[in-house]
Amino acid sequence: MGKKLLSIIVPAYNEQEAAPIFYETVKGIESQMPSVDIEYLFIDDGSKDNTLQVLRDLNAKDERVHYVSFSRNFGKEAGIFAGLQNAKGDYVVIMDADLQDPPALLPEMLGYLESGEYQCVATRRVDRKGEPPIRSWFARRFYKLMNKISDADIVDGARDYQMMTRRVVNAILDMGEYNRFSKGIFGWVGFKRKWLEFENVERVAGETKWSFWKLFIYALDGIEAFSTAPLMIASILGTIMCLVAFIFILIIIVRTLVFGDPTSGWPSMVCIILLVSGVQMLCLGIQGQYLAKTYLETKSRPKYLVQEEKLGEDK
Ligand code: UDP
Ligand code: MG
Secondary structure: OOOEEEEEEEEEOOOOOHHHHHHHHHHHOHHHOOOEEEEEEEEEOOOOOOHHHHHHHHHHHOOOEEEEEEOOOOOHHHHHHHHHHHOOOOEEEEOOOOOOOOHHHHHHHHHHHHOOOOOEEEEEEOOOOOOOHHHHHHHHHHHHHHHHHOOOOOOOOEEEEEEEEHHHHHHHHHOOOOOOOHHHHHHHHOOOEEEEEEOOOOOOOOOOOOOHHHHHHHHHHHHHHHOOHHHHHHHHHHHHHHHHHHHHHHHHHHHHHHHOOOOOOHHHHHHHHHHHHHHHHHHHHHHHHHHHHHHHHHHOOOOOOEEEEEOOOOO
C-alpha cells in the first residue's frame, strides 16, 4: 500500500501575490510530514487579477499543484465545497491563501489524525489582534447568540482551518445545502474533534476580501441557516401585544364607566398604529428571509461553475 494522501485546499480570490508565498512556505514544511504524499488544490474563486495564471505556472513547476477555476466569484463557501468535492486525499485540510492559518501546525494536526484518536483537528485563534475593535465586538456577540439559538456547536474564533479524515469530508459533502455556512456545518456533523489554538497573524500579502458589511450579511445568513429562532419572534411579540391590548381594553372600559367618554387620544392611537404595523412588518420580513432561502434551495442551482480545472489523476 502506498502512502496516504493529504490534500491541501486553498480558496483563493485575488491572491496573485499570496499564492506563490503560500506554496513555498508550505512546501518548506513538507519534510516534517514524511508519512504522506501531498496534493495542493487551489480554488480560484473568479479572481480578477492574475491568480489563475499564477496557478497555471505553479502547476507547470510542480504537478502536485492542482486547481479549479470558477467562472465568476461564488464566495469562499463555494470554494471550500468545490475543494472538498475535488480533493482526492485520505486527509484533507482547508487553508487560507494569505498564511493567516499557520502551516507550522500541519504536522501536529496530521499526527492527531494518524493516531486514529481524532477524526478532525480544528483551530481557533485566541485573540483578534490587528482587527478593528468594533468588528471584534460584533463577532463575539454573534458567536454568543449563535450558540444560544442553534444546535450547531460554534466556537468563538474558530477558523475554517481544519484537517479531517475522508469520513468527515464525505459527511460534509452529504450536506447539499445551497446556503452554506461552513462553521455551522463543521459543528453540526460532529465527530471526535481536537482543538488547537494559535495567535492571530496578519496576512502576508494582498488585502482582506471581507468588508464589515459583507461579514454582517454572512453572520445573518449563518443564523438563518442554522436556527429558526428568529421565526419565534413573531409569535412572542404577538402574544405580548395581545396581553398589552387586553389590559388597555380593561383600563379604557373602566375609565369610560367612571369618567364618561371625552373624545381624546388620537396621538396615542397614531403611536399604537405605527408600533403595531412596524412590528408586523418586521415579522413579515423575517419570515420572508426564510422563505427566500427556501426558494433558493428549491431551485437547487449548482453551487459553483468551473471554467478551467487541472486535477490530479485518480489514485
Ligand atoms: N476568499 C475566496 N472568495 C471570496 C473571498 C475570499 O475564496 O469571495 C478566500 C481568500 O482568497 C482567502 C480566504 O478566502 O484565501 C480568506 O479571505 P480573507 O483573508 O480575505 O479573509 P479574512 O482573513 O480577512 O477574514
Ligand atoms: Mg485572511
